Amino acid sequence: xxxVRSDLAPRPGLSRDEMESLQRRVAEAAVFEDDLPFDPxxxxxxxxxxxxxxxxxATAPGGDADSPPLVAGIDQSFLDDRALSAVVxxxxxxxxERVHAVSDLDLPxxxxxxxxxxxxxxxxxxxxxxxxxxxxxxxxxxxxxxxQAGLATHLGVVCDAPSxxxxxxxxxxxxDEDVDGRPEGWRTPIRADDSVDPVGGHPAGPExxxxxxxxxxxxxxxxxxxxxxxxxxxxxxxxxxxxLVSQLSGSYKLPEPTRLADAYADEAKAQYED
DNA sequence: GCGACAG
DNA sequence: ATCTTGTCGC
Numbered sequence: 001x002x003x004v005r006s007d008l009a010p011r012p013g014l015s016r017d018e019m020e021s022l023q024r025r026v027a028e029a030a031v032f033e034d035d036l037p038f039d040p041x042x043x044x045x046x047x048x049x050x051x052x053x054x055x056x057x058a059t060a061p062g063g064d065a066d067s068p069p070l071v072a073g074i075d076q077s078f079l080d081d082r083a084l085s086a087v088v089x090x091x092x093x094x095x096x097e098r099v100h101a102v103s104d105l106d107l108p109x110x111x112x113x114x115x116x117x118x119x120x121x122x123x124x125x126x127x128x129x130x131x132x133x134x135x136x137x138x139x140x141x142x143x144x145x146x147x148q149a150g151l152a153t154h155l156g157v158v159c160d161a162p163s164x165x166x167x168x169x170x171x172x173x174x175x176d177e178d179v180d181g182r183p184e185g186w187r188t189p190i191r192a193d194d195s196v197d198p199v200g201g202h203p204a205g206p207e208x209x210x211x212x213x214x215x216x217x218x219x220x221x222x223x224x225x226x227x228x229x230x231x232x233x234x235x236x237x238x239x240x241x242x243x244l245v246s247q248l249s250g251s252y253k254l255p256e257p258t259r260l261a262d263a264y265a266d267e268a269k270a271q272y273e274d
Numbered sequence: 275g276c277g278a279c280a281g
Numbered sequence: 282a283t284c285t286t287g288t289c290g291c
Contacts, residue, residue, distance in 0.1 A: 076281080078282060109282070111279040118281070140280045150280065171280045195278085219291085229280085 001126045001133065004160040005029065010119035012106040019116050023149035028200025029157045032143055035235040036162050038069040038134050043247050045093040045256055068092040069134035071248065073257025074122055076139075077265035079272050081105050083118060085125035086265035089133055090257055099128035100268045111171065112146050115154040122155060136163040137248070137257045141171050142233035142241070144190055144211040148199050156234030163233030164241045166258055170213070170229050172196055174206075179213045179227050186215040187242055190229065212242040217253045225253060 003009055008026050010019075034040070046068075072089045083105050089097040103121035107113070118140075141150030142165030149157075150171070156163025173190040190211040192204040204210075211231030218225050232241040248255035254262065 076282080078281095083282095109281060111281090114280055145280080165280080167280050169280065172278090 001129045001131075001159060001161070003123060003158045005158050008154075009123065009158050010116045010154060012116075012120065014116070016113070019113055020147060023115075023145075023147040023154070024197075024199050026149040026154050026157050027147055027202060030143075030149065030153050030200075030202070030233075031235050032202060032232050032237060034237050034240050036134075036240075040236075040240055040244055042068050043071060043135065043244055044068055045090075045248060045250055047092045047094055070096065070131055071135045071137060071257050072126075072129075072133035073137050073255070073259070073261035074125070074139065075258055075261035075265045076118060076121065077269040078105075079269060082272075083121040084265055084269050084272065085118070085121045086261045086268060087125050087129060088257060088260040088264055089129070089131055090260070093256075095260065097129060097131050098264055099125055100264065101125040101128055102272060114140055115149075115151040118151060119155055119158075123158070126159065133161065135244070136161050136233065137245075137255060138163060138165050138233065139167070139258050139262065141165040141167045141229065142211070142231040143202075143238070144171055144173050144229055144231040146172055146195055147197050148202050148204065148210065150231065150233075152231070152233030160234075162235040164236070164244060165211075165231045165233050166245060166255060167229040167231075168226070173210050175213045179215075182215040182218065182227065184215055184218045185246070186227075187212045189238070190231070209238050211238050214242050214245060216245070216249045216255070217251075228253065228255075
């Protein structure tokens with residue numbers, strides 16, 4: 001998979017102000033409404049049943065009428081000053097491709113500028129892909145970001161691909177309701193607050209839903225498991241983003257694509273440790 | 275000045 | 282993210 005908007009790609013050597021203004025340009029280019037080349041209802045972990053199926057072109061955008069869309073999960077692990085970016089692609093419940101790349105890191109982790117640290121390395125891994133995913137699921141935020149341009153939004157726009165951000169903690173914004181001790185499947189909107197700037201046609205008032213808190217898993221009744229914070233990256237709405245994450249949830253807290261990428265990032269890491 | 279913050 | 286043993290429970 002190749003970058004389509006390389007002009008907006010995270011480049012090393014930018015000043016903080018330059019990185020922030022690039023994020024505003026990314027937000028301007030971002031689409032937080034459904035603009036998908038496939039039916040979101042077809043995204044699932046169920047393996048397609050193709051018994052009496054005739055020969056079809058499963059490589060077309062969105063696949064054929066029976067095969068589910070290709071969903072890529074992306075995550076990283078670290079080795080000293082290098083990042084190992086892993087990508088696992090699923091079609092229904094089947095893993096169809098796994099690739100990874102090891103890249104040097106230019107910046108430290110700075111809240112709000114994550115895509116400038118991990119974005120380049122992730123693009124390195126995506127370039128290794130033979131297939132062309134219909135949806136990208138990132139570990140981190142999308143629109144839930146100070147300038148509405150988190151990692152998922154930045155790379156979704158650069159690749160011009162539908163993308164979703166799945167974070168384990170909240171960067172900014174305010175949940176409509178208290179998120180503790182909620183049952184599986186529960187969700188509540190995350191509204192923009194004072195720390196979120198309006199950018200390029202995307203408002204940032206309390207009426208703006210920039211994402212959702214989503215309880216993907218809960219064991220008993222104890223508030224042991226925190227919710228996930230799901231936000232649209234590019235080409236879909238916040239509501240569709242949570243629905244998709246819900247559809248991609250298996251038996252664990254993280255949705256399957258991201259969980260598998262997380263495991264693969266650790267597994268592959270062992271090959272590079274001195 | 276204080277607070278607060280994805281991975 | 283990463284450093285890390287055991288431990289509680291389905």
